[in-house]
Amino acid sequence: MPLELTTTRHNPGIDPLLHAWGxxxxxxxxxxxxxxxxxxIAGVRLLVAKPRERQAMVCCTLGPLVGLALLSLGMLALFMDLSHKLYVWRLYLSFExxxxMSWGSYILLLVYPALLANALTHLPEAIPSLAKRFPVLLTISDYILARQRMVISIGVSNMLIGVALGVYTGVLISGLPARPLWNTSLLGPLFLFSGLSTAAALLHAILVISMKEEDRPAFADILLTSLARWSQGRGPDTSIAPILTRADNSFLTIELGLLMLFLIGLVTSTEVNAQxxxxxxxGAYAAPFWVLVIGIGIITPLILQFLELQNRIRxxxxxxxxxxxxGLALRFILVFAGQESHWLRVVAGP
Amino acid sequence: MRYVMVIDTKRCVGCMDCVVACKTENNVPEGYNRDWITEEVRGKNPTLQMEIRSERCNHCDRPPCVYCCPTGASHIHEGGVVLVTHEKCIGCKACIAACPYDARFVHPEGYIDKCTFCIHRVEQGLKPACVSVCPTHCMHFGDLEDPQSEVARLLSSRAHHSLLPQTGCQPHVFYLT
Structure with a gap:
């Protein structure tokens, strides 16, 4: 039955379509x-790295250091979004x-020391000049690496806090029942695996940029080598770039699968979810979603990396x-489209 | 005690007195609304049906805005009234995204604002400003748990509905039909 709604409300940021979050x-x-x-990735790598293993520095030190800087930028973005900024300290006066968001604010407090501890393990190898200027860094690194329990604690805590942080970024919006696009717990694992694939991509980039051509252990250093060594007792193999490329492909494939499940779940659910x-x-977000997220962000890198594995391209x-x-486009599209999705879009009743 | 608002859609003419009264009573900034008028037209000519409603925060029993508030600024006050403590609000806007009625907005001073059921008046024994000025007397306010109250009697004797009950929020503004 046709329905027409006319409202006198026109609150900024709310009407005609919700756009409270920019x-x-x-x-x-x-x-x-x-x-x-x-x-x-840093946690896994630390658990399987030999002390002073040069290849570990990319994952265990450069990655976390970049992570610390990036997280600060992310926190700055979050702070800029707040409309009552002077009261931000209220986040830490209660736990809801x-x-x-309350969980997230405390998880973020744990992220900094965990990343820093991981970075300190191989900092002298990663930035020798810094270690020369501050010998205490070498002392700290030696102290940590000499204690296997401490190494395991740092590695495991990084993995666990990383999972919590990744899932939290999805739950942050999936916990808002008013927006049907977000009403799925799949957003937690989706954002986690999207985060893993972007992290693997960033480490790849850091690796390529930071090392000389002849020193590059290739992308292979990062994850699956470590997992393989950990689970099967195999030694490190610096010539297995293809394995880590496969790791990235695995993350992308899982992300693609989760995205498909996410869409199937919505389409086969209630009318509001289907809309x-x-x-x-x-709809309005179809072109950027299929082109930027699926085409450019997942399918194309999958094909390129597949061809790299086949040694058909460089x-x-x-x-x-x-x-x-x-990964960036996925967040933008889901946040913006999610705000536009609404229960009122459905005509209820006879 | 459970405060509710009951609005008779057979009497409401959409004059917006309630909107003006709210803005005056609560100093609602220009360009913003804590309450508003919605006209809903259903069907095809010549069997059109129209319902005029004065809408606002529904002061839900299961308020998602309260559940997602990271500081406890959004909370359930005595009588089931959902309020925002301005000094606790950080303006994260999660509550805005969580409300299926889009009843909240960012006040120009930064905190999140919405209808309070004029709790400052109610606690003095007065009715909310919107209810007190309604020229057609279509708006009613009271304690649902008191079987002798006007709102309880109206809801037990008249057909009524609430907005988007399928969201599971258990809204507490009712519309007599």
Whole structure:
């Protein structure tokens, strides 16, 4: 039955379509997922690294250091979004168990020391000049690496806090029942795996940029080598760039699968959810979603990395850059389209 | 005690006195509204149906705005009234995104603002400003848990509905039909 609603309300940021959150929140969610991925990879790498293993420095030190800087930028974006900025300290005067943002504010407090501890383990190898100027860094590194329990604690805590941070960035918006596009717990794992793929891409980029051509252990250093060594007792193999490329492909494939499940779940759910999914499938956000997120952010890097694995094309930075662009676009599109999805779009009743 | 508002859509003419009274009573800034008028037209000519409603925060029993507030600024006051403590609000806007009625907005001073059921008047024994000025007497306010109250009697004797009950928020502004 046709229905027409006319309202006298026109509150800024609310009408005609909700646009309370601007660019700050998508950027914060993107960086949060990226840092979560860096923490998980750093944690895994630390657990399997030999003390003073040069290859470990990219994941265990450069990654966390970049993560610390990025997270600060993300926190700045979050702060810029607040409309009552002088009261931000109120976040830490209470804990609200039903509020994802309250959980997040405390998780973020744990992220900094965990990342810093991981970075300190191999800092002298990563930045020798800094270690020469501040010998205490070498002392700290030696102290940590000489204690296996401490190494395991740092590695495991980075993995666990990383998972919590990655999932939190999804739960932050999936916990808002008024926006049908976000009403799925799949957003937690989706943002986690998107964060892992962007983190792997960023580490790849750091690796390529930071090392001389002849020293590059290739992308292989990062995750699957470590996992393989950890689980099967195999030694490190510096010539297995293809394995880490496969790791990135695995993250991208899982992310693609989760995105498909996310859309299928919405389309087959209630009418409000189906209409929310239509925003991405055929609506105003369909073109950027399919082109930027699926095409440029997932499918193209998957194909490029597949061809790299087949030795048909050269290894380049292109897939890493595309993955990062896709991850950022995913957050922007989901946050903006989600705000437009609404219960009132459905005509209820006879 | 459970405060509710009951609005008779058979009497409401959409004059917006309630809107003006609210803005005056609560110093609502220009360009913003804590309450507003919605005209809903259903059907096809010649069997059109129209309902005029004075809408505002529904002071839900299961308020998602309260559940997602990271500082406890949004809270449930005595009588089930959902309020925002301005000095605790950081302006994260999660509550705005959580409200299916889009009843909240960012006040120019930064905190999140919304209808309070004029709790400052109610606690003095007065009715909310919107209710007190309604020229058609279509708006009613009172304690639902008191079976002798006007709102309880109206809801037990008249057909009524609430807005978007399918969201599960359990809204507490009712519309007599």
């Amino acid at each position: 660019w700050e929140i998508p950027v914060y969610l993107f960086i949060g997922g990226l840092v979560a991925g860096l923490m998980i 168990p039903t509020a994802p 929310a999914a239509a925003l991405l499938l055929t 290894h380049t930075l292109a897939p890493a850059v595309l993955v990062l662009v896709g």
